Amino acid sequence: MVRLIFLTLLVAASIVRAADPDPLQSPMWDYTREQFIGSAPYRFDERIVVSLPAFAENPTQVPLQIDATVLAGDIERIIVWADLNPIQHIFTYFPHPDVIPKISLRFKVQQGTAVRAAVLTQSGVWHVGSAYLDAAGGGCTTPSTGNASPYWESHLGETRSRAFPLSSEEGIRFKFKVIHPMDTGLADAIPEFYIQQVILRNSREENLARLELSQPVAENPVISFDLKDDLSARAGEYLLWMRDNNGNEFEKAL
Amino acid sequence: MKSYLAVFLMLLCESLYSAPLQYNLTAHEIALNTWVVEGKREDFSRANGGNIVNTAFIVTGEGVVLLDTGPSLKYGRELRTLIGTITDQPIQYIFNTHHHPDHFLGNQTFHDRPIYALPKTGKLMAEHGSAFAENMYRLVGDWMRSTEVHLPDQPLTLERLDLGGHRLRFMSMTGHAGADLVVLDETTAVLFTADMVFYQRALTTPHTPDLKQWITELAHLEKLEFKWLVPGHGPVSEGTEAIVQMRDYLIWLDKRLRQAAEQGLTMNEVIQLPLDSRFVGLAVARKEYIRSVAHLYERYENAMFE
DSSP states (O other), rough: OOHHHHHHHHHHHHHHHSOOOOOOOOHHHHOOOOOOTTTOOOOTTTTTTOOOBBBBBSSTTTEEEOGGGGGGEEEEEEEEEEETTSSSSEEEEEEEEEEEEEEEEEEEOOEEEEEEEEEEEESSSSEEEEEBBBBBTTTTTTTOOGGTTTTHHTTTTTTEEEEEEEEEHHHHHEEEEEEEOOOOSTTTTTBBBBBEEEEEEEETTTTTEEEEEEETTTTOOOEEEEEOOOOOHHHHEEEEEEEETTTTTEEEEE | OHHHHHHHHHHHHHHHHOOOOOOOOOOEETTTEEEOOOOOOSSSOTTTTTSEEEEEEEEEEEEEEEEOOSSHHHHHHHHHHHHHHHOOOOOEEEEEOOOOOHHHGGGGGGGOEEEEOHHHHHHHHHHHHEEEEHHHHHHGGGGGGOOOOOOOOOEEESSSETTEEEEEEEEEOOOOTSSEEEEEEEEEEEEEEEEEESBBBBBTTTTTTTTHHHHHHHHHHHOOSSSSSEEEEEEETTTTHHHHHHHHHHHHHHHHHHHHHHTOOHHHHHHHHHOOOOTTOOOOOTHHHHHHHHHHHHHHHHHHHO
């Protein structure tokens, strides 16, 4: 009987140990993990590269790049969040198996925080990449600059883009900028107003890349996607579609 | 035994924590009647209390001319005391060269004296001063105690000033902060560039209107007749060496950002690129490069979109 209890304890202890400790020791890890990946199996994976500057020079425009190429072809989705932001979720990315799972955008940060990219593979295991960002803060509760100037009202959804050949790999990068205030709803008396959906389609109507954005994505988003494709063959074959939380839809041929 | 330990620890804490914060400023006479108080070639920290800036003063025959007042009330007080140990003459003119916090938050100490600045500098200080001061409290802590924004009260419209045997010439520029005052003492051939020139310390770009504008203005500075150059940050140097280093860096940075944008690099990828070997040895080079990318890359990126 004693031996049985001992064995049970031993098993219990090994399960506890099996849960990877958070390399960044963020106080919110257990909470955010529960919220975004529930009780699914996960592991911290340094090969999921979360690129951030060490310090947020401008807390309303922090550049963030996620590189999950190591799991290319095996990705269900990538959820990206900041542990200590008042709205943690930044975006979720659903890459088509044919795209290079590398994406970049800018976001707003409220204080120094761990930033996570959790990649769900087809086997059901989450691979979590992390990086720490130091910040003076205030990015999420600052009114958008657009709020002080009427420029955006007449240019809402206006999108400028360009395709670039990728030097290191076979492929192209689409970079685009869309005019949108991306208000979080956390600045006084300014309701939330932000782009929620971004889809990049090819000429066969396939969704190559789908993004679900949340309020922390920075004002006038600049987003880049990497695709396995030949730049010379594309010419107007891609369509970018977006919708904000007020139901405005924006489209642009790339 | 335990009580000895406790007493020992208390004494230790006492010595660690009660040491008053002091800048221990010293001035060097770099030319006749011309003194420079050189700051550390570092970024703001709790160790240096924000003393990363150069201030300077000229002891003319008819009173002292002071250029910039430092990062805090405490610095301003120490500076005023220091000047008092060198001359009995009153401080006649104070100039704030531009609106960055390390150059004017010592103003409070000199509230009883006229403080001059370019009109636009005064506006920028009124607009951003409090936020800058708040940030300084966060960055350097207790060194800032009781520091408040004290705005300059004399809009500078003079182009020249003859005082006590010194002929001073004022030039209004914009490259570094949007409004930058440069002072040439024609009598001693000393050029006080403030932050229009950084030397042996990487330059900062948070409010530059345009790197090309800055480069053009440096060319004007280079043509002036001077022997000694007092930069806003870094050591005093002879001749145009400091201007040449600045211009090289600005041209390189402008080209780096333009080429990166043409290649479609993301901001993070630009941050990760190596520095040119010529600039690796500058103090705070890596950190200031990263900050500059954050300040400026979006402009270059915008220019690339179709």
